[in-house]
Amino acid sequence: MANKSVPLWTLYGLKQGKATVPWPAGERASQQGFLGMPRFDPGKCAEGCRECVDACLPGAITLQSGGEARLSVDYGRCIVCQLCVEACPTGAFAASSDWAFGARHREDLVWSRAVASADGTALAGEIRRVFGRSLHIRHVDAGSCNGCESELQALGNPLYNLHRLGIFFTPSPRFADLLLVTGPVTYALREPLEAAYAAMPEPRFVMAVGTCAVSGGSNGGGYSCANGLEGLLPVDLYLPGCPPNPAAIIHALLMLVGRMPQRVRGGRIAEGSERA
Amino acid sequence: MTRYTDVAPRDLEPRCREAVAAGARMQFVYAWYPDGSRALDDTQPMEQTPTAELRYIVHAAGEHAPQIWRCRPGAQPVPSLAPIAPLLSWHEREVTDLCGLKFKDQPQPGPKVLLPGAKAARPPLLPGPPAPLTYVREPYILPEIAGAAPDVQLLPFGPVRAGVVESAHFSFYYIGEAILHYHPQLFFKHRGMEKRFEGLPPPLGAVLAERVSGVGSVAHSLAYCQALEAAAQCEVPPRAAWLRVLLAELERLYNHLHYLGHLCHTTTLKVGDAEGHYLEELAKQINCRATGSRFLRSLICPGGLRREPGLEGLAEPLARLRAEFDGYAAMLESSTTHLDRLITTGVLGKQLAFDQGATGPVERASGIDRDPRRDQPYGAYRELPPRVAVRDGCDARARQQVRIEEIEHSIELIGRVLEGLPDGASRAECRPAPGSEGLGWAESPRGSVYYAVHLDARGRLARVKVKSPSFSNWRVFAHTVHGTNMMDYAINEASFGLTIAGCDR
Numbered sequence: 001m002a003n004k005s006v007p008l009w010t011l012y013g014l015k016q017g018k019a020t021v022p023w024p025a026g027e028r029a030s031q032q033g034f035l036g037m038p039r040f041d042p043g044k045c046a047e048g049c050r051e052c053v054d055a056c057l058p059g060a061i062t063l064q065s066g067g068e069a070r071l072s073v074d075y076g077r078c079i080v081c082q083l084c085v086e087a088c089p090t091g092a093f094a095a096s097s098d099w100a101f102g103a104r105h106r107e108d109l110v111w112s113r114a115v116a117s118a119d120g121t122a123l124a125g126e127i128r129r130v131f132g133r134s135l136h137i138r139h140v141d142a143g144s145c146n147g148c149e150s151e152l153q154a155l156g157n158p159l160y161n162l163h164r165l166g167i168f169f170t171p172s173p174r175f176a177d178l179l180l181v182t183g184p185v186t187y188a189l190r191e192p193l194e195a196a197y198a199a200m201p202e203p204r205f206v207m208a209v210g211t212c213a214v215s216g217g218s219n220g221g222g223y224s225c226a227n228g229l230e231g232l233l234p235v236d237l238y239l240p241g242c243p244p245n246p247a248a249i250i251h252a253l254l255m256l257v258g259r260m261p262q263r264v265r266g267g268r269i270a271e272g273s274e275r276a
Numbered sequence: 277m278t279r280y281t282d283v284a285p286r287d288l289e290p291r292c293r294e295a296v297a298a299g300a301r302m303q304f305v306y307a308w309y310p311d312g313s314r315a316l317d318d319t320q321p322m323e324q325t326p327t328a329e330l331r332y333i334v335h336a337a338g339e340h341a342p343q344i345w346r347c348r349p350g351a352q353p354v355p356s357l358a359p360i361a362p363l364l365s366w367h368e369r370e371v372t373d374l375c376g377l378k379f380k381d382q383p384q385p386g387p388k389v390l391l392p393g394a395k396a397a398r399p400p401l402l403p404g405p406p407a408p409l410t411y412v413r414e415p416y417i418l419p420e421i422a423g424a425a426p427d428v429q430l431l432p433f434g435p436v437r438a439g440v441v442e443s444a445h446f447s448f449y450y451i452g453e454a455i456l457h458y459h460p461q462l463f464f465k466h467r468g469m470e471k472r473f474e475g476l477p478p479p480l481g482a483v484l485a486e487r488v489s490g491v492g493s494v495a496h497s498l499a500y501c502q503a504l505e506a507a508a509q510c511e512v513p514p515r516a517a518w519l520r521v522l523l524a525e526l527e528r529l530y531n532h533l534h535y536l537g538h539l540c541h542t543t544t545l546k547v548g549d550a551e552g553h554y555l556e557e558l559a560k561q562i563n564c565r566a567t568g569s570r571f572l573r574s575l576i577c578p579g580g581l582r583r584e585p586g587l588e589g590l591a592e593p594l595a596r597l598r599a600e601f602d603g604y605a606a607m608l609e610s611s612t613t614h615l616d617r618l619i620t621t622g623v624l625g626k627q628l629a630f631d632q633g634a635t636g637p638v639e640r641a642s643g644i645d646r647d648p649r650r651d652q653p654y655g656a657y658r659e660l661p662p663r664v665a666v667r668d669g670c671d672a673r674a675r676q677q678v679r680i681e682e683i684e685h686s687i688e689l690i691g692r693v694l695e696g697l698p699d700g701a702s703r704a705e706c707r708p709a710p711g712s713e714g715l716g717w718a719e720s721p722r723g724s725v726y727y728a729v730h731l732d733a734r735g736r737l738a739r740v741k742v743k744s745p746s747f748s749n750w751r752v753f754a755h756t757v758h759g760t761n762m763m764d765y766a767i768n769e770a771s772f773g774l775t776i777a778g779c780d781r
C-alpha cells in the first residue's frame with residue numbers, strides 16, 4: 001500500500017499556517033497573566049513585622065539592620081511562590097508581571113533604592129564582536145526539577161522558534177559559545193558540568209537559568225547540592241525565575257549577545273524599560 | 277480510611293505472600309524515625325541514635341483505602357520482600373541508602389539512590405542537620421558479559437546528553453543493532469528533596485512539593501496537601517475540591533500534548549512534532565491566564581486553594597484547543613510511517629507491568645484497568661469519576677492511544693467542573709495535630725504520586741516521603757529494552773513519558 005501519510009501531513013502543516021509570534025510585542029502578549037517577581041515597596045513596610053520573612057521558603061527576604069530598608073530582598077533567590085504577597089498585611093509586597101529578570105551582575109537582582117549604573121555593555125560589545133549574530137548553546141541539567149527544561153524545550157515550538165533568532169542548541173561543548181545551566185548542581189553532576197565547561201573553546205560564556213542555578217533557591221544546599229553556580233563557575237548572565245518563562249529566556253539570550261538591553265536594576269524592572 | 281496494622285519482621289514474608297496471592301499491590305516502603313523529632317530539639321540531646329520504623333503501603337484488590345503496615349525492626353533482621361513483590365526492590369535499597377537500614381537477602385544489594393562512590397557520614401534522613409555527601413566517582417555496577425565476545429560493544433551515554441534533556445547515564449551492550457543489555461544509571465539528579473521538608477511549617481511544604489517534579493507540580497502538591505488533610509482530618513470545601521480537579525486535568529492536558537509532540541520527534545514525523553508542541557504551548561498559555569503560572573503553581577495549599585483561578589475565558593480557548601486536537605489525534609492515528617514505528621515497539625506485558633509496578637498510562641496501555649481517580653477516589657473525583665482509558669496492545673502505539681484518549685477525557689472533565697462548580701469557600705483551616713501522620717495520593721499525568729507525612733511534636737514536618745510515578749516506571753522501562761534494537765530505543769523511551777527529576781528527587 002502506498003504511504004499517503006506524508007503528503008497529508010505536509011498539507012496539514014500548511015493549513016496550520018505560521019504560528020510564530022513577532023518579537024518582542026507578541027512574546028509579551030503570549031505571557032498574559034503571568035505572575036512574576038513580587039514588587040517590594042519599603043515605604044509600606046511596617047515596623048516590627050516579619051510575616052514575609054517567615055513565609056519565604058528560599059530565604060529571599062531577610063531582616064536587615066541599618067540597610068536602605070528594613071528588609072533585604074534578593075530576587076536571585078526568589079521562586080515566585082507569591083507567599084510574601086499573601087502574607088504581607090500592608091501591601092509592601094505586591095504581585096506583578098515582572099519576568100524580564102536577566103541580569104549581568106548578581107547585585108542587580110538585589111533590591112536597592114539607588115540603581116547601580118554599570119550595565120555591562122562592555123561585555124555585550126565584546127560578545128557581539130565575537131559571535132556576530134548567531135549563538136550556540138550547550139545546555140547542562142545540573143539537577144533541575146524539569147520545570148526549567150520544559151520552558152527551554154518550549155523555545156523550539158513554532159511560537160518561539162528560537163532558530164529564527166540565530167540561536168541554536170548544540171550537542172557538543174566544543175562547538176558551544178554559551179554554557180546554559182539549570183538546577184542547583186548536585187554532587188553527582190558537578191564534575192560533568194565542570195567537564196563541559198572545560199571542553200568549551202574560549203571565549204566562553206555561562207548563563208544560570210532558573211533560581212536553582214542562580215542561587216540554589218528552594219532546592220540548593222542540603223546533603224547533596226551546591227547553591228547553584230555560586231562559587232563554582234563564573235556567571236555572565238543570571239536569570240532567576242521558577243521557571244523563567246520562554247520570553248524571559250529569549251530576552252536574556254538576546255541581552256547576552258547585545259541585542260536587547262537589561263531591564264532589571266536594583267531588583268526591579270527599571271521605569272521606562274518596559275518598551276525597550 | 278487508611279488502615280494501620282503492626283507487623284513483626286518475622287511475619288512480613290507470610291503476610292506479603294498472602295496479600296500478593298490475593299491480588300494486592302505492594303505500593304512502596306519507606307522508613308522514618310518516630311523518636312527522631314526530639315533530635316531536632318537542641319535542648320534535649322538524644323541518648324542514642326533513633327531507630328527507623330518501616331511503613332509498607334499496600335492496596336488490596338478491590339479495596340478503596342490503602343493499608344499501612346508498621347514494622348519496627350528491633351533486634352530481628354527485616355527480610356527483603358523483593359523476591360515476593362519485585363517492585364519493592366528499589367524502594368528497599370533507597371531505605372538502605374537514606375536511612376541506613378539493611379534488608380536480609382536483598383536480591384540486588386548495592387546503592388540505588390546514592391551513586392556508587394557517594395558516602396554519607398550519617399544516614400541523610402536521620403533527623404537533624406544534614407552532613408554533605410562525599411563523592412569519589414566509581415564505575416557503575418554493570419553486568420559482565422559472559423565469555424570474551426569481541427563483537428559485543430559497550431556504548432556509554434551521558435550523564436549530560438544531547439539537546440535539552442535531563443541528566444542520566446545509560447549503558448548499552450550491543451551487537452550490530454541488537455541491544456543485549458541496557459542499564460540506566462539514574463539518580464544523578466538526587467537533590468535530597470525529602471530531607472528539605474524536615475522542620476518546615478506544613479504550608480511551606482506545598483511550595484516545595486511543587487518543585488520536586490516541575491511538570492507534575494499539581495499532582496505533587498495535591499498528594500502532599502491531601503496527606504496533611506488526612507492527618508488533620510480536615511474537610512476541603514467542595515468548591516476547592518472541584519477546582520483542584522480542574523487544575524489536575526489541565527496538568528494532564530499540557531503534559532500529554534508535550535508527550536505526543538515528543539513521540540513524533542522520535543519517529544521523525546516533523547509536522548506532528550511541531551503541532552504537538554504548539555498545542556502544548558497553547559495549553560500552557562491557558563494555564564498562565566487562569567492561574568498566573570504556566571505550571572499551575574502557587575494555588576494548592578493545605579485545606580484547599582490559596583486563591584481562585586480565573587475561570588472566565590477558559591471555556592472558549594479550551595474548545596478551540598479541543599477542535600485542533602481532534603484533527604491532530606486523527607492524523608497521529610492514521611499516519612502509517614509513524615504507527616509503523618510504534619507498533620510492537622517497547623512491549624510491556626500485563627504481568628510484567630503489574631509485578632514491576634508500572635503506573636499511569638504505561639500500566640493502562642498494558643491492559644491493567646486501574647486509575648486511583650476512580651479506584652481510590654480522592655477529592656471531587658468522588659463526584660466526578662473519570663472515564664478510564666485502557667488498551668491491551670502493550671506497545672508504544674497503545675501508550676499513544678491511552679494518552680490521546682486521556683486528553684479527550686480531561687477536556688470533558690474540565691467541562692464538567694466548569695458547568696457544575698459549587699459556590700462557597702475555597703479554603704478550610706488545616707492544622708494537623710503534633711505527632712499526627714497522613715497519606716495522600718494523586719494520579720499525575722505519569723501515574724500515581726504518593727506523599728506520606730509525619731508531624732513532629734511542634735506541629736512541623738518531621739518526615740515527608742515522596743513516591744513518584746517515574747521512580748516506578750523507570751524500573752519497568754529497562755525490562756522493555758533488553759533484546760530490542762538501537763533504532764527503536766528513543767521511540768520506546770519517549771513512549772514511556774518518563775521524567776528524571778521525579779524519579780531522582
Ligand code: SF4
Pocket residue numbers: 038055056057058059060061077078079080081082083084085
Ligand atoms: S515570591 Fe519570592 S520573595 Fe516572595 S515569598 Fe516567594 S520566594 Fe520569597
Ligand code: SF4
Pocket residue numbers: 079143144145146147148182183209210211212213217219241242243244487490
Ligand atoms: S528554578 Fe524552579 S523551575 Fe527551575 S529547576 Fe529550579 S525549582 Fe525547577
